[in-house]
Amino acid sequence: MLYYSTNKKAKEASLKEAVVKGLASDKGLFMPSVIRQLPKAFFHNISEMSFQEISFIIAGAFFGEDVEADALKTLVYDALNFDAPVVPVTDRIYSLELFHGPTAAFKDVGARFMARLLGYFIGKERREQVNVLVATSGDTGSAVANGFLGVQGIHVYVLYPKGKVSTIQEKQFTTLGRNITALEINGTFDDCQALVKSAFMDADLNAAMNLTSANSINVARFLPQSFYYFYAYAQMLRQGKGDNLVFCVPSGNFGNLTAGLFAKRMGLPVKRFIAANNRNDVFLQYLQTGQYEPRPSVATIANAMDVGAPSNFARILDLYGDSHEAICAEISGASYSDQQIRQTISSVYQTSDYLLDPHGACGYQALEDGLQADETGVFLETAHPAKFKDTVESVIGKKVIIPDTLKAFMNGKKQSVELPANFEVFKTYLLDQ
Numbered sequence: 001m002l003y004y005s006t007n008k009k010a011k012e013a014s015l016k017e018a019v020v021k022g023l024a025s026d027k028g029l030f031m032p033s034v035i036r037q038l039p040k041a042f043f044h045n046i047s048e049m050s051f052q053e054i055s056f057i058i059a060g061a062f063f064g065e066d067v068e069a070d071a072l073k074t075l076v077y078d079a080l081n082f083d084a085p086v087v088p089v090t091d092r093i094y095s096l097e098l099f100h101g102p103t104a105a106f107k108d109v110g111a112r113f114m115a116r117l118l119g120y121f122i123g124k125e126r127r128e129q130v131n132v133l134v135a136t137s138g139d140t141g142s143a144v145a146n147g148f149l150g151v152q153g154i155h156v157y158v159l160y161p162k163g164k165v166s167t168i169q170e171k172q173f174t175t176l177g178r179n180i181t182a183l184e185i186n187g188t189f190d191d192c193q194a195l196v197k198s199a200f201m202d203a204d205l206n207a208a209m210n211l212t213s214a215n216s217i218n219v220a221r222f223l224p225q226s227f228y229y230f231y232a233y234a235q236m237l238r239q240g241k242g243d244n245l246v247f248c249v250p251s252g253n254f255g256n257l258t259a260g261l262f263a264k265r266m267g268l269p270v271k272r273f274i275a276a277n278n279r280n281d282v283f284l285q286y287l288q289t290g291q292y293e294p295r296p297s298v299a300t301i302a303n304a305m306d307v308g309a310p311s312n313f314a315r316i317l318d319l320y321g322d323s324h325e326a327i328c329a330e331i332s333g334a335s336y337s338d339q340q341i342r343q344t345i346s347s348v349y350q351t352s353d354y355l356l357d358p359h360g361a362c363g364y365q366a367l368e369d370g371l372q373a374d375e376t377g378v379f380l381e382t383a384h385p386a387k388f389k390d391t392v393e394s395v396i397g398k399k400v401i402i403p404d405t406l407k408a409f410m411n412g413k414k415q416s417v418e419l420p421a422n423f424e425v426f427k428t429y430l431l432d433q
């Protein structure tokens, strides 16, 4: 399948080119040229199917032309060797728990899939080393670093804002060594993202090394995120709750939400979506005014959503032909302050005995506030609450149980390279490697 750029000025790319390059040459984001409708028969059987079985079928719809079926099956089954259960929180609001992977956040899905797909292309052609640059506000770095750890032919540079990620998050990408390098940037997440973007646009760097991104701008990372919307639907159907479903997505760069919009285009019966934001709410502002005005991010306790210029906004616009009206017909928004997030974590813990993380709390609250009488809501619980231990413990006044997978990271020793938020310095550093 070919991939076009949202800016429409670059030549269409093959899947391999889109994955290896990350961003199109005209700075646009790659979009699949075809969004396949899934056959009716698939939806008849879906409630009987496992996460891996469903994912393999959706993966085939996107990647089946470019990857042999048995290789794709191995890749999917290997990447998604954990569950994504839907759990009731109230009688109308369900949590799609996406934190059962190795780094306890949803980004494991896309990162593990992308690492294997890129590894597949590199291995097939014996290409020279590919360097993955990834900017993180916390969870992307851990998922990508762990997803790519030890993959032959790939080196990963994780850029993260010094002092702005939680200790557990930081440990997850600074303790690995091997083909993973952590770059501690004196700046904000937006600075990290800008450095990565500038690197992709820099002629010298691109002449000297193969660079790609593992942020959700990469199609191999964000498209697999559509898998679990289908799986969530399957589970809701099994419980007789498949009608009038509303998915609510705690959003930062909007990769997760965009993957859901793709699922709907492929025929998934979703009524509508809600994008839940923290105080970084440029998308909500866009919905309300029709004006998209990116601005610097502000730090919140849901830090993986601290994004002031969501990179997938271009994909949403493209998907709806730039129509504000069409976008508003399928997506609404909400925004919550740290104080409100804390309040939600506390009240849901007390009344439903369910422990939310600060991101999932935005999702839950937006359903609580926005669900209509005939609707059932599923919010994406994007991370395990233990990843935000300090915040969550201060709210509920109790210790949070840390999953063993996360505990193991805490014993590792942090190794990072500190750099200023300055492109020339960053460039020189990369060229010296």
Ligand SMILES: *Cc1c(COP(=O)(O)O)cnc(C)c1O
Residues within 6 Å of the ligand: 105, 106, 107, 138, 139, 140, 216, 250, 251, 252, 253, 254, 255, 256, 257, 304, 305, 359, 382, 383
């Ligand atoms: C990355 C992340 C988000 C935001 O996802 P986007 O796809 O960037 O919108 C939300 N919650 C958590 C825990 C995350 O790690």
